[in-house]
Amino acid sequence: MGKYNELAKKIVKNVGGEENINSLTHCITRLRFKLKDESKANDDILKNMDGVVTVMKSGGQYQVVIGNHVPDVYADVIEVAHLSGESEETPSDGNIFNRLIDILSGCFQPFLGAMAAAGMVKGVNALFVFLKLYTNTSGNYTMLNGIGDAVFFFMPVILGYTAAKKFRLNPMVGLVIGAALCYPSIQGGALKAAYELTAGAGAAAPYNLFSLPAYDTFLGIPWVGASYTSSVIPVIFIIAFAAQIQKIAKKIVPSVVQTFLVPFIVFLIALPVGFLIIGPIISMLTEVLSTGFRSLMAFSPALYGVILGFFWQVLVIFGLHWSVIPLAIMQMQQDGASQVLVGSFCASFAQTAVVLAMYFKLKDKKLKALCPPAIISGIFGVTEPAIYGITLPKKKPFIFSMIGAAAGGFYLMANGVISYVMGGLGIFGVVNFIKDGDASGMMKSFVGIIIAAAIGFLLTFFFWKDDAKEESEMTVSSDSKISVNKEIVATPVQGTIAPLSTSKDAAFAQGALGKGVVIHPTKGEVVAPFDGTVMTLFPTKHAIGLISDQGLELLIHIGLDTVQLDGKYFESFVNQNDHVKKGQLLVRFDMEAIEKAGYSIETPIIVTNAADYLDILESQNKTISSGEELITALV
Structure with a gap:
């Protein structure tokens, strides 16, 4: 068993168990499942699982984004799910386009690393000839060229x-x-x-x-x-x-x-x-x-570069870049060179520069701590941790990275830069543009990198503002102060407050799901306790999970065992993934009808990621009205 055994068990369980897995492959950052029934997978649990960046569905695949260590996680998942690393793929379902993308990705993913490495060998060989360390007629050149050419030939x-x-x-x-x-x-x-x-x-x-x-x-x-x-x-x-x-x-x-x-x-x-x-x-x-x-x-290389550069990261998100890669390989095979992918080269550097700018402006310490490893990965061409973990959730920085990538693509294509090797990613890719001792293409690639990175960095640094709350001061004595981050959770339900330990439900009472309080409602309405997003809305409407814009995760469970009412007496006013404002009506419920049906209406309010905070402070009041502070979370 590897060091990611526990994570592997959780992933297998939440994709529907090993019996729900048809096949599994992986690329640089993602586990790519083919599931028998995707509805059995717990998207929200996986997205919020430690060790998982996010979940994507594209081309008939259920993709769990892990990061750079995906090969190790893949090995443990294979063992946990009793799969064979050499297992045959099953044909994909869906429309023709999804099938095509699935086929291309399934054919190329297994040897993508080897192909990139071989391209790097050819690129380094060209660099050494340019530096006059040896000639292209020497034995050194012949051997390295053979190693690099083999995968392509x-x-x-x-x-x-x-x-x-x-x-x-x-x-x-x-x-x-x-x-x-x-x-x-x-x-x-x-x-x-x-x-x-x-x-x-x-x-x-x-x-x-x-x-x-x-x-x-x-x-x-x-x-x-x-x-x-x-x-x-x-x-x-x-x-x-x-x-x-x-x-x-x-x-x-x-x-x-x-x-x-x-x-x-x-x-x-x-x-x-x-x-x-x-x-x-x-x-x-x-x-x-x-x-x-x-x-x-030929019609407009610069326009082609702008379009490909701007949309490249979007194509990567949905796995659609696999529709372009074979075209580049075909052109390389026919002409010995290719421009098909040149316009996308600067995208990873624009994304990396945006994360660097965000690092200087972020107030959220946890998110800020994710930036250095994402920057390192981005320099080497792996941008999924930056995209899914940092820029995409903030939206505007991701768009700035697209603009930077478009500018870099415009410069490279307008200046006729050509790739002579299907080589390495990120900074290792600059040697792709060397031919027969001519390194002018490589020099232009450095200029493209600078343009893309500078635009992405400057746009983010000057035009993006972190909406997270500033640090606030909390007095601890008459002559001393400490600075802490705190987040206020207003009460979502009006009523009387009781300690969580008094709940009639053992799981809530023992704190198994997190820290919080129990409210005995006096009004059958649930309102948003902060600005945030509806992370989970149960079909029965008896429970709703929210995540604040600062990252606090809250579960509001209306009544006990009310799931058995199958939505009767409940009315929701939002949908899953909706962004909500503090005080916005989320759910209305009929208290009297629920109690007449034999169910308790005590409502646990739980901070499910309480372990991420220094402390969770509950209101000491006995009764609470809408808008009043219920919970204070200290970072």
């Missing part, structure tokens, strides 16, 4: 494996299909050379299919030779087709010989169809798509 092999898991094909069969696509003699150039060797140099292709030259035949069918090394899309489509062949073959072939006979059938059907039909069609469509992107960027 053999992309079909890697994708053959990951796509096979996604489409529930035997992974080893998928790996062999990918390897077949990289086999030297079936590449377009090899077929052309072999034909010219017998027909004469420069001889035209004897056949044309889809306006593409076919230099050979298979069973009399013209065979269009394409170059599949480093390709992305053809292998995914061939694997998807092969998975259907495997499904049919398993129904026909006796189980005693399925081990070798099913792969035999898959190879003999899927690969010829792939080479003769799927491959050429995908190659043609890929060329059309690439031409479209080139045309868009």
